[in-house]
Amino acid sequence: MMEPLPEHIKLFRSLFHGRQDIFATRWELPSKSGYMPAYHYDPYHYRVHKMKGGTFQNYTDKSFLPLTDDQIIKHLNGEHFIGIYPLLQDNTSWFIAADFDEGNWSSAALQFIRKCGEHNLPAYLERSRSGNGGHVWIFFDKPVSAYKSRKLILSLLISSGAVSAFDKNTSFDRLFPNQDQLSGKGFGNLIALPLNGTAAQQGNTCFLDPQTLTAYTDQWQFISQIKRASAETIEKLLANLHGSSTTEPSDGKLNIILANDIRLNRLAISPLLLSFIKEELNFPNSEFIIQQKTGRNTFGLERYSGSSKKITTLSVFPKDLPAS
Structure with a gap:
């Protein structure tokens, strides 16, 4: 550098x-x-x-x-x-990044980048400090609700095949920010900054050409050409993928989302009702692994809970992961 x-x-x-x-x-x-x-x-x-x-x-x-x-x-x-804390105090962020690791991290990251390209969403690949993983960065022209950007990016991760509710060996690890909202107990998760002088000498923390997976020779020239997605683009993509059900989570109110499944926010469910749901509506919950991989608390969610009377899918959204 x-x-x-x-x-x-x-x-x-x-x-x-x-x-x-x-x-x-x-x-x-x-x-x-x-x-x-x-x-x-x-x-x-x-x-x-x-x-x-x-x-x-x-x-x-x-x-x-x-x-x-x-x-x-x-x-x-x-x-x-x-390392910086991407989640701002108003629960927005200037970027979102997907973290990939393990043996096939690069192929999973490239799958995700191609899916972003299909939606004209600029995405950029950086090799991590260790060299054994990578971050895919998406930048915004102004701060965007973490709830909305995470919802959109998770949808693209799933549709790209980089994340699967049924594949425990996925290379996708987490999103930055890893919370929709600050819990009041910390600052949220942090992400390591790229272009560290020591790591960059080994080609790590550098941005990569997705065609060759080699670091760009002039990193400053490359990042000067990075494009930022507009907040309006995020809103439109989210509306296209999720319809009108993109409102922010509310405190204390029971939100019921009806689509191909039924979704309830757990914070508004009483212990008695939650117990009934777990005992009487007991069937496989495909949300478990996705919740786990995206940093949300899986407490109270069964990994497997088969039922021969399954009619639809009911997902109980857990409360936010405490910020660390």
Whole structure:
């Protein structure tokens, strides 16, 4: 990667735009690794706190670091590896990305990209940090409801064959953002930023030519040509695929969607009614694996529950996965 210019930083931040008041950095130990929010704190005061038996978790004299140009430059130069939180505080996002891994990740990702192309939805493939997976990114011209973008992209994943309710070996892992709404307990899931200086030297975290699966020689030139889908396009595609049943989930009200199946939102179902549904309307629930793969809580959903009296399919939507 060439040294980023000011216009590169501006372009990068406009595309990979998540929460600006917080970001995460990757940490690695011999036996494990992960990401944690970046904080500002006084090392001396923290050392005193730790000597008294305290931990970083219960150390209160710390604050989140905002995502600045300097932090982006450090990521692009390989000084650290940043993860951003795509779900904004109003439950919208500037992009959505599908994560693929395992042995046939590239073929599944390309299936999905072709399906997006059939609907004139620009989609771009990036190889992940490990090199053993990839992200397919779709960018918006303004923030779009996570509920709507996730609903649309999941439909395209299923119709492309990249996701199947009956195939437990699918390469699709999750969506970013992985929640329709913030739970109030965290920031939602994070996604690692591309073009990390260290990983890019091995051809990872770079955007790939879908014809050859090789990294574009000039990554800055490539991302300068990335197209953003309009919010109106997302609305139209969603309406074409799902009709008028694209309203946002409501709190406390029982929503019943009638199509080829019957769908109820679990938050509005009493424990007694839920028990009746599970015991008396007991048949295979094809939603289980899809809910699992898209990051939604599967608590209360049976993987298999056969019934010889099956007439239709009833799916109970679980509550949002607690943000981590």
